Amino acid sequence: MANKLISEMGLPTSIANIFAARNITTAKEALSLTEFELMELLDVGMARVTSAVAHISEIVSPPTQTALSLMEQRVQNEYMAGHLPTRLKGLDEALGGGIPFGVLTELVGPPGIGKTQFCLKLSLLASLPASYGGLDGRVIYIDAESKFSSRRMIEIGSKSFPEIFHVEGMAKEMAGRILVLRPTSLSEFTESLQHIKISLLQNHVKLLVIDSMAALVTGEYDQGPTRQHSLGWHISFVKSVAEFSRIPIVVTNQVRSQSHDGTSQYSFQVESRGETVDDHTRFDSHLVAALGIHWAHAVTIRLVLEAKAGQRFLKVAKSPISPPLAFPFNITPSGISLLNDEGIEMKGPQISTIHYQGHEDIINFDSERLQ
Amino acid sequence: MELARLPISASQRGKLISAGYTSLSSLSSLSPSTLAQDLKISDNEALEILRVVSQGSRLDKPDGSHAIVNGAQTAWDMLHEEESLKCITTSCVDLDDILGGGIKCKEVTEIGGVPGIGKTQLGIQLAVNVQIPVNYGGLGGKAIYIDTEGSFMLERSLQIAEACIEDMSGNSDFLQKDFQSCQVKAQPKDFLQNIFYFRVCSYTEQIAMINYLDKFISEHKDVNVVIIDSVTFHFRQDFDDLALRTRLLSGMALKLMKLAKKFSLAVVLLNQVTTKHTEGSFQLTLALGDSWSHSCTNRVILYWNGDERYAYIDKSPSLRSASAPYSVTGKGIRTATSKCKRIKIM
Numbered sequence: 001m002a003n004k005l006i007s008e009m010g011l012p013t014s015i016a017n018i019f020a021a022r023n024i025t026t027a028k029e030a031l032s033l034t035e036f037e038l039m040e041l042l043d044v045g046m047a048r049v050t051s052a053v054a055h056i057s058e059i060v061s062p063p064t065q066t067a068l069s070l071m072e073q074r075v076q077n078e079y080m081a082g083h084l085p086t087r088l089k090g091l092d093e094a095l096g097g098g099i100p101f102g103v104l105t106e107l108v109g110p111p112g113i114g115k116t117q118f119c120l121k122l123s124l125l126a127s128l129p130a131s132y133g134g135l136d137g138r139v140i141y142i143d144a145e146s147k148f149s150s151r152r153m154i155e156i157g158s159k160s161f162p163e164i165f166h167v168e169g170m171a172k173e174m175a176g177r178i179l180v181l182r183p184t185s186l187s188e189f190t191e192s193l194q195h196i197k198i199s200l201l202q203n204h205v206k207l208l209v210i211d212s213m214a215a216l217v218t219g220e221y222d223q224g225p226t227r228q229h230s231l232g233w234h235i236s237f238v239k240s241v242a243e244f245s246r247i248p249i250v251v252t253n254q255v256r257s258q259s260h261d262g263t264s265q266y267s268f269q270v271e272s273r274g275e276t277v278d279d280h281t282r283f284d285s286h287l288v289a290a291l292g293i294h295w296a297h298a299v300t301i302r303l304v305l306e307a308k309a310g311q312r313f314l315k316v317a318k319s320p321i322s323p324p325l326a327f328p329f330n331i332t333p334s335g336i337s338l339l340n341d342e343g344i345e346m347k348g349p350q351i352s353t354i355h356y357q358g359h360e361d362i363i364n365f366d367s368e369r370l371q
Numbered sequence: 372m373e374l375a376r377l378p379i380s381a382s383q384r385g386k387l388i389s390a391g392y393t394s395l396s397s398l399s400s401l402s403p404s405t406l407a408q409d410l411k412i413s414d415n416e417a418l419e420i421l422r423v424v425s426q427g428s429r430l431d432k433p434d435g436s437h438a439i440v441n442g443a444q445t446a447w448d449m450l451h452e453e454e455s456l457k458c459i460t461t462s463c464v465d466l467d468d469i470l471g472g473g474i475k476c477k478e479v480t481e482i483g484g485v486p487g488i489g490k491t492q493l494g495i496q497l498a499v500n501v502q503i504p505v506n507y508g509g510l511g512g513k514a515i516y517i518d519t520e521g522s523f524m525l526e527r528s529l530q531i532a533e534a535c536i537e538d539m540s541g542n543s544d545f546l547q548k549d550f551q552s553c554q555v556k557a558q559p560k561d562f563l564q565n566i567f568y569f570r571v572c573s574y575t576e577q578i579a580m581i582n583y584l585d586k587f588i589s590e591h592k593d594v595n596v597v598i599i600d601s602v603t604f605h606f607r608q609d610f611d612d613l614a615l616r617t618r619l620l621s622g623m624a625l626k627l628m629k630l631a632k633k634f635s636l637a638v639v640l641l642n643q644v645t646t647k648h649t650e651g652s653f654q655l656t657l658a659l660g661d662s663w664s665h666s667c668t669n670r671v672i673l674y675w676n677g678d679e680r681y682a683y684i685d686k687s688p689s690l691r692s693a694s695a696p697y698s699v700t701g702k703g704i705r706t707a708t709s710k711c712k713r714i715k716i717m
Contacts, residue, residue, distance in 0.1 A: 293645065
């Protein structure tokens, strides 16, 4: 829409020609100038510029829909009203049916907590035939950390859905629907994403998994404005892919240790910091998601996986639908399973902290980050 | 007033200057035909120039009539007008208190906060609350929701609408004895019907959208709130030229303010946060930079205070800076339940 040609907008020929003569060919160029600037540049009167800008704006503006018509469409067109069920009962209920279509869902957690396991399970679910509650489609799995294990995936499959996987040839068929890409650099990733964007719909792709976004971005750039910039571009691109093709996109994110405190404060809070913020919370939660706040704004649903006092928890840290719930879980041969479906309601910013205590392995986060 | 400030095209201005008309006063007593002859232009064009000139000079010179300056309003009149202004409730009593009744019509209010604090929730809540009928103390209007991030959730708006209807029928039992006649006929679907949703995919579309709003609202007069969620998203990516960004943003802010005044509606802009390095430490601040922070009338920051969500009035010409707790529940934004001290004046 933004690059729509002015010559094709049905403006009166006289003014359209002036735009063309001044080399303003797209709506983007015209709308990036103020009306006064346009008058200078086009050498026409105020009234004509105003009406031309109004005309261009009207054409470029997206069409209006009422929320009701939007919902009716969605119910009509989409299986399960646009959700990929995770088969974790409590989580599905909290999220209103599962991982929603058309938006980004993020999994954050320390290494070894089960992010990849969760992604493998989701890939299987999306590839299952509709008669078994799957989406009956292909899955594209972008494996940036080289952690995808097809053996583990088949194991999860045959343990969770024995009735399907014990049928001759089904394992092959299911696994054949999952396409794994292993980009080695961000640019390679971008390129393949641009290639598949159009073919997503034709090829019946029902799920896109990116494991992990942080590995792609941190591998390439240092902290700083360049990284911010390139991340910004990828955020809008991935989001547009999700929306354009109406498929769920699941992205994982690593953690890093927080290098400085006080980032969660506004300037007006600083003076009262001593009294309001408990000191122990600062020592406690020194893990934060690797991609910063800019990224965090872009994801619609954030699930935090953490370990606390020897128990793993899955927390719905950001969601427009769900209350802040935490579910204890463990990892079984059939993948992630919740220990109870009720969930514990969390209070305050606790829901988005990432703990990593009481876990058997001690992992050096710095060496993890350098990979 | 100088000729250079007149909104006429460059070639016309060039002709005027070369013909010796450098000030407005030299033009004020001319007839169109003389001017047309002098500048060798058509009569119509000359008439157009003179009309622009007379508008320009009227702003400059006292007219002698009842208004000293055209288009101005006395502070006394404004006070009266402000008193009759309507507010959109946020469904949280404490938040309404510090906002002076709710989100004000005719003003641009910016709301920012960290991810997951409830910006979108508040946006949806306002889109629903604006529709509360007049006899329930609402505005009975419609909402425009401009979604730049794709974060508008239909299921959630349905929940919030249902809860809102529930609350309304609850209240009517209290207020009116014969609640039979006054029973709420509203359906959640009607609420969704009255939210106009636009999905904006690039900053060009965002600018176009705001230009087009003027026309759209003229056709839908009962729109009382415009919510942009978020104003930031497209302006944070793909921008190399920061000067251009500032220019576009301030142009947009001006148009929104004009819109708010013209149709007496509330404009709510949701903004993201970013970190800023000041005095040796990193602090959170709303995105889009310092010059943007001048462009909104009110600025509200949502933040975590211990375990509670708080809203803080960062900037407002009429409200004092204060903070109040609120909570996000299954029903939407509601008053915080804990009984500790409510409003903190900073």
